Amino acid sequence: MASTVIKNWDNRTWLSSQNYIEKFNKFLLKNIKLNSNSKILDIGCGRGKILGNLNSKLKLKKKPTGIDIVDHKDKDKRIFFKKINASKFFSINKEKFDLILIKQTIHLLNFKEIKRLLKLSKKNLSPKGRIFIFTLDINNNQIPTFKLMKLKLMISLRRDKKIINMIKKLYPQRIKKKFFFKVKIVKTKYLNMIKNKYMSILLGLSNREISKGLIEIDLKYKKNINFDDKLICMIL
Numbered sequence: 368m369a370s371t372v373i374k375n376w377d378n379r380t381w382l383s384s385q386n387y388i389e390k391f392n393k394f395l396l397k398n399i400k401l402n403s404n405s406k407i408l409d410i411g412c413g414r415g416k417i418l419g420n421l422n423s424k425l426k427l428k429k430k431p432t433g434i435d436i437v438d439h440k441d442k443d444k445r446i447f448f449k450k451i452n453a454s455k456f457f458s459i460n461k462e463k464f465d466l467i468l469i470k471q472t473i474h475l476l477n478f479k480e481i482k483r484l485l486k487l488s489k490k491n492l493s494p495k496g497r498i499f500i501f502t503l504d505i506n507n508n509q510i511p512t513f514k515l516m517k518l519k520l521m522i523s524l525r526r527d528k529k530i531i532n533m534i535k536k537l538y539p540q541r542i543k544k545k546f547f548f549k550v551k552i553v554k555t556k557y558l559n560m561i562k563n564k565y566m567s568i569l570l571g572l573s574n575r576e577i578s579k580g581l582i583e584i585d586l587k588y589k590k591n592i593n594f595d596d597k598l599i600c601m602i603l
């Protein structure tokens with residue numbers, strides 16, 4: 368699972384829209400005090416748009432660091448990017464961070480890797496530093512799905528629940544918050560996201576399964592799709 372390759376998650380989707388990033392970073396800055404001297408790391412940063420926006424907002428003296436196993440050509444220029452597996456990063460890192468962000472990436476690691484990554488992340492925090500983990504809300508999920516996708520999502524969310532419980536046990540002092548974003552997307556664009564296998568649960572599906580799913584979504588939804596993209600946030 369560790370080397371799942373997701374290429375189209377934030378490829379011109381709501382997840383890389385200005386509105387989403389603004390709302391997300393507003394949420395972050397409401398929950399942690401950061402300034403121009405802050406050192407920030409994003410584990411599994413994708414195209415690094417969230418970090419890039421944080422850099423502009425905070426006028427960071429040092430570019431924030433983003434790491435990912437995929438090096439996108441169109442990644443944000445305002446970040447320092449390193450193509451590296453999360454499990455290897457801390458063996459070469461010498462910095463202490465004020466914020467370590469792990470957004471919608473933790474579920475791509477195995478349990479042993481998660482434990483190790485969180486332990487190392489804790490060690491690499493500044494005294495007031497915090498780790499922010501974001502993962503899909505396991506209870507009230509509204510992601511538009513077709514039948515097979517829903518099944519895969521349910522299996523994935525069941526595993527996420529185990530990850531959340533493990534983190535709860537390891538870090539009982541954690542703070543739990545919720546973040547949501549109202550998505551308004553035209554169906555054709557969402558169909559394209561499915562075609563591009565934007566979520567990890569779609570990566571293992573065959574072309575035939577995806578084609579069938581596209582027909583199902585087309586029948587199930589009207590021209591515009593509205594739903595809440597809901598995340599759980601754990602602050603360690």
Ligand SMILES: C[S@@+](CC[C@H](N)C(=O)[O-])C[C@H]1O[C@@H](n2cnc3c(N)ncnc32)[C@H](O)[C@@H]1O
Pocket residue numbers: 369370371372373376377382410411412413414434435436437451452453454469470471472475476
């Ligand atoms: C669902 S995307 C989330 C991207 C970004 N954090 C966001 O929320 O917009 C998951 C990201 O984690 C990356 N990833 C997966 N396994 C990884 C690993 N072992 N180390 C570093 N990054 C990883 C993927 O390449 C992908 O960019």
